[in-house]
Amino acid sequence: MIEIKQVSKHYKTYRKDPGFMGSLKSLWARNFITKTALKDIDLKISSGERIGLLGANGAGKTTLIKILAGIMPADEGTVSVMGYTPYEREASYLKQLAIVMGQKAQLWWDLPALDSFELLAAIYEQDRSLWMPRLDELSQKLNVAHLLKIPVRKLSLGERMKMELIGAFLHQPAIIFLDEPTLGLDLQAQKSVRQFILDYHEQYRPTIILTSHYMKDIEALCPRLVMIEQGKIIYDGSSDKISEANSQEKKLQITFKNPEEGQDFVIKMRNQFSLENADKSESSGSSPLVKHWNVPKKRLTEVMTFIMQETSMEDFNLSDMELSELIEQVWFTKKN
Amino acid sequence: MMKSNFLGMIQHLHPASLKYLSLGHPWITKDRFSTQFPKTPLLYWRDSKSKKIFIFIHDIHHPRVCARLLVMLSEEDLLIDTNFNEEWLEKHLTKILGQSVERRLNLSSLQKRNHYYLAFQEADGLPGANLLKLGSEILFVIHGSFWSLPKFKKILLTAYQKMASKYDLPTELGNLWFQSREIDPGKQANDLRWPECLGRPAGELSKKERKEIIISETGVNFSCYLGNDYDYGIYTDMAAIRHQLQEKVWWKDSRVLNLFSYSGAFSILPFTWGAREVTSIDNYQKSWQLLEKNLTINPELHIRHRSLKVDIFQGLQDLLKKEETQESFDVIIVDPPPSFTSQKSKISVEDFYAKSLPLYLKLLAPKGHLLLFCNKHQVTWPKFKSIIEAGLPQKEGKITEKFHLTDDCPTIKGFSEGDYLKGFLFTKK
Numbered sequence: 077m078i079e080i081k082q083v084s085k086h087y088k089t090y091r092k093d094p095g096f097m098g099s100l101k102s103l104w105a106r107n108f109i110t111k112t113a114l115k116d117i118d119l120k121i122s123s124g125e126r127i128g129l130l131g132a133n134g135a136g137k138t139t140l141i142k143i144l145a146g147i148m149p150a151d152e153g154t155v156s157v158m159g160y161t162p163y164e165r166e167a168s169y170l171k172q173l174a175i176v177m178g179q180k181a182q183l184w185w186d187l188p189a190l191d192s193f194e195l196l197a198a199i200y201e202q203d204r205s206l207w208m209p210r211l212d213e214l215s216q217k218l219n220v221a222h223l224l225k226i227p228v229r230k231l232s233l234g235e236r237m238k239m240e241l242i243g244a245f246l247h248q249p250a251i252i253f254l255d256e257p258t259l260g261l262d263l264q265a266q267k268s269v270r271q272f273i274l275d276y277h278e279q280y281r282p283t284i285i286l287t288s289h290y291m292k293d294i295e296a297l298c299p300r301l302v303m304i305e306q307g308k309i310i311y312d313g314s315s316d317k318i319s320e321a322n323s324q325e326k327k328l329q330i331t332f333k334n335p336e337e338g339q340d341f342v343i344k345m346r347n348q349f350s351l352e353n354a355d356k357s358e359s360s361g362s363s364p365l366v367k368h369w370n371v372p373k374k375r376l377t378e379v380m381t382f383i384m385q386e387t388s389m390e391d392f393n394l395s396d397m398e399l400s401e402l403i404e405q406v407w408f409t410k411k412n
Numbered sequence: 413m414m415k416s417n418f419l420g421m422i423q424h425l426h427p428a429s430l431k432y433l434s435l436g437h438p439w440i441t442k443d444r445f446s447t448q449f450p451k452t453p454l455l456y457w458r459d460s461k462s463k464k465i466f467i468f469i470h471d472i473h474h475p476r477v478c479a480r481l482l483v484m485l486s487e488e489d490l491l492i493d494t495n496f497n498e499e500w501l502e503k504h505l506t507k508i509l510g511q512s513v514e515r516r517l518n519l520s521s522l523q524k525r526n527h528y529y530l531a532f533q534e535a536d537g538l539p540g541a542n543l544l545k546l547g548s549e550i551l552f553v554i555h556g557s558f559w560s561l562p563k564f565k566k567i568l569l570t571a572y573q574k575m576a577s578k579y580d581l582p583t584e585l586g587n588l589w590f591q592s593r594e595i596d597p598g599k600q601a602n603d604l605r606w607p608e609c610l611g612r613p614a615g616e617l618s619k620k621e622r623k624e625i626i627i628s629e630t631g632v633n634f635s636c637y638l639g640n641d642y643d644y645g646i647y648t649d650m651a652a653i654r655h656q657l658q659e660k661v662w663w664k665d666s667r668v669l670n671l672f673s674y675s676g677a678f679s680i681l682p683f684t685w686g687a688r689e690v691t692s693i694d695n696y697q698k699s700w701q702l703l704e705k706n707l708t709i710n711p712e713l714h715i716r717h718r719s720l721k722v723d724i725f726q727g728l729q730d731l732l733k734k735e736e737t738q739e740s741f742d743v744i745i746v747d748p749p750p751s752f753t754s755q756k757s758k759i760s761v762e763d764f765y766a767k768s769l770p771l772y773l774k775l776l777a778p779k780g781h782l783l784l785f786c787n788k789h790q791v792t793w794p795k796f797k798s799i800i801e802a803g804l805p806q807k808e809g810k811i812t813e814k815f816h817l818t819d820d821c822p823t824i825k826g827f828s829e830g831d832y833l834k835g836f837l838f839t840k841k
Contacts, residue, residue: 133665179664232659233658233659259664259686260658260659260663260664260685260686261684262524262630262631262632262658262684262685263630263631263632263684263712263713264524264630264631265630266631266684267631289665290714291714292712292714323711326715373711376708377705377708377709380704380705380707380708383704384700384701384704389721390720390721390722391718391719391720391721391722392704392718392719392720392721393716393717393718393719394704394707394708394715394717394718394719395689395715395716395717396713396714396715396716398716
């Protein structure tokens with residue numbers, strides 16, 4: 077359905093010295109640099125798949141989505157989506173796409189969502205007899221039917237995102253790009269948006285390509301995960317292992333007042349919880365005052381209670397594994 | 413109007429009391445006139461100009477407040493309500509509590525949390541008391557000393573239970589908690605006493621009698637302790653403001669600094685709004701324990717959190733040293749108590765801001781947000797704003813939003829004590 081072969085994309089930009097003289101100089105002698113956003117990407121996505129596209133800012137995922145949506149061409153390689161070449165932007169192709177961006181709205185701020193839906197239906201040449209029942213169904217499912225006639229600016233962030241989803245799904249697209257669809261939403265709204273996307277997928281089976289930095293989005297929505305780093309795909313596989321790794325441990329870092337206390341506490345943690353100090357090496361430049369542990373989430377409360385009672389620390393860090401660390405962990409386990 | 417042992421007439425009011433009453437202030441403070449008031453539980457004053465009848469609860473034992481406005485009636489009302497006795501008081505309280513709960517039922521923001529004020533002191537017509545719902549527990553927070561008198565306590569409790577049974581709220585004594593915050597002369601301020609509704613005489617609760625509950629706000633869990641402390645674990649009066657902040661501040665991928673983090677509502681909620689990492693500073697062990705507990709009971713959140721248990725100024729200085737080589741904070745939240753001890757000396761919120769405001773500018777990233785709160789009713793809105801403007805010059809940025817008590821914590825005009833919570837959002841250039 078989606079086939080990307082050896083796709084590369086480069087951006088040409090220039091470097092300018094600061095100040096007026098720098099600006100003047102760049103008019104005559106511009107120092108061009110080429111940045112590679114994507115490098116020899118190969119990717120196949122079947123119809124009806126749900127995949128998570130992940131990567132740090134600037135990793136290349138937005139470029140990839142823009143190429144798939146026909147917003148920009150690839151510099152090298154071929155892209156085929158449902159038999160179309162996206163950048164040719166055939167109307168019949170574009171009508172089958174939907175893009176939802178958590179940070180950008182397509183609905184008119186001062187108008188009720190219903191007015192925007194009317195316009196979108198006209199743009200997508202949807203017959204009223206078809207889209208009206210669909211609107212009823214989607215708004216009922218998202219529990220926003222009573223808000224359709226209220227100006228969008230008066231709605232909460234969660235309600236606005238639900239309206240954006242309706243706007244994007246109204247023409248029943250075959251491919252849906254979701255860019256951070258739960259960004260900024262509270263936990264309850266995040267859950268209901270995720271559930272809606274799952275239900276919609278179950279019913280209509282569109283292909284969903286999702287980017288998000290919330291592990292929960294990935295866990296809930298994407299059985300397949302594609303990780304991009306510096307323009308290259310570094311992981312393409314099941315998200316199960318990543319989810320599993322994510323649900324297991326949290327990273328704990330304590331800064332002690334003196335090295336002896338830290339050393340004593342390493343022993344106490346070993347004796348009490350069989351937890352080994354996770355510092356790779358004392359000689360690697362880390363301070364002897366700082367100690368790390370990877371704590372199983374199930375034991376976190378008891379470990380924390382113990383720490384509170386047993387230490388006089390003054391600095392305490394608690395973090396979930398970053399996605400890149402999780403992927404590294406999964407790869408490491410796989411390789412060994 | 414019938415005089416009785418329960419209701420007495422105020423003959424003369426201090427001109428200042430009259431003035432403030434006409435402006436909407438719901439108290440009469442103690443003065444030379446108030447010493448002449450009859451010693452009845454209820455008092456009334458007939459204003460000859462407006463022809464209104466003001467009914468007060470007589471706060472005999474309070475050191476500063478003499479009478480608290482219960483209701484204002486017209487002369488026509490008096491034709492119906494003539495017997496101002498205990499029965500009338502109970503009926504009246506049942507009515508105002510019911511109205512107060514009805515108002516909450518229409519607030520959509522309350523659907524996202526299970527802790528909120530069912531009645532918010534004078535603004536909801538409940539003089540000298542707050543009524544909170546904390547999950548499946550009910551907490552009465554008492555400021556008026558008369559509510560601690562057995563007779564009034566019973567009236568308040570019965571009125572609550574009658575109202576609660578209509579709205580499916582907890583009525584069992586085991587779920588009801590009283591916290592007395594009135595200030596008695598000769599007693600330490602904010603003394604905690606827990607009354608007989610728990611089946612025992614008043615006094616501090618034993619460890620066994622305390623209760624841990626988990627409450628939730630927009631899906632995030634917070635651990636709270638009833639019967640343990642003056643503060644139970646989260647500032648419910650800030651909840652509506654927290655709800656607003658979700659959309660007023662750009663949280664995505666932000667580095668957040670939370671000063672006076674207490675149990676960490678502003679340390680944990682930002683993760684649900686898209687924050688990348690949060691640093692919290694608080695010097696109190698109890699706050700630290702609450703925060704760390706709260707961090708562990710939200711497994712659904714992806715967190716990257718750092719706690720610093722250090723004096724606030726020391727913490728700021730430490731961060732400044734580190735931030736010289738690192739990136740700065742995108743959002744800084746400052747919510748200090750009215751006064752606190754720093755470096756072994758007591759400091760007021762006004763002095764704290766005067767000293768600390770320039771430091772935030774150094775720690776804040778360009779276009780960053782600085783949220784400044786003040787919890788002291790004596791610091792008026794203009795005064796708080798002038799403190800901020802003195803410490804944060806206009807060339808550095810500007811105040812872009814104002815936050816005040818709202819939703820389940822309404823305020824009334826002319827009652828500055830009830831409008832105690834003030835907040836400004838400063839956006840750096």
